[in-house]
Amino acid sequence: VASYDYMLKYPEDERYHELGDEARIWKVYDDEATAFDNDMVGELSDSLDILLVFAGLFSAVLTTFMAQTSQSLSQDSTQLSASYLSELTMLVRANMNSTAILNIPLTSATFSPAILDLWVNGLWFTSLVISLSVALFAVLAKHGNIVFYFIIQQWLRQYMSIITGTPRERAFIRQFRFDGLEKWRVQPFIGMLPTLLHLALILFLAGLVIFL
Structure with a gap:
């Protein structure tokens, strides 16, 4: 949050103009909202980057394991x-x-196939599906497509777009955007992705214990 002495930064409003288009309250709101939005969008973007990298690496490792264990599900032709x-x-x-x-x-x-082989491959396949789903949602949230554009992409890539107009108009437009962010529950959705990735990791470890 921005730390300013707004009493010094902005002059006192004229009497009966405390809520006018150029009132100090709107300028203070705009400054505070800009600082808040920069932190929020930056954290969400960084979280998506980390999730995308980890999910990609985890899926690659898991695929290597499954390439070996999946052979136990079919009879050896040799x-x-x-x-x-x-x-x-x-x-x-x-x-x-x-x-x-x-x-x-x-x-x-x-x-x-042996029961243990079925359990191992079942757990690892479920883990792989969850991990790939997390990576997919992270890509959609980060780069967007036609389906998710107005749900996530608009907020992470255009939420911070420049707003023109008077301080009062900018405050109203910013609040409208933030209300949309809350309505579509973008933050809880992105916050759910690490939980899914943790679940995928737990399933993988459970399968690894059975495998060993």
């Missing part, structure tokens, strides 16, 4: 081929030795 080849060899030998073919164990084509 092992299956070896089993079929072994079965075929035993059938040939049984035919040559006149051995009963029914005694030869058949290779099972059915496959069921």
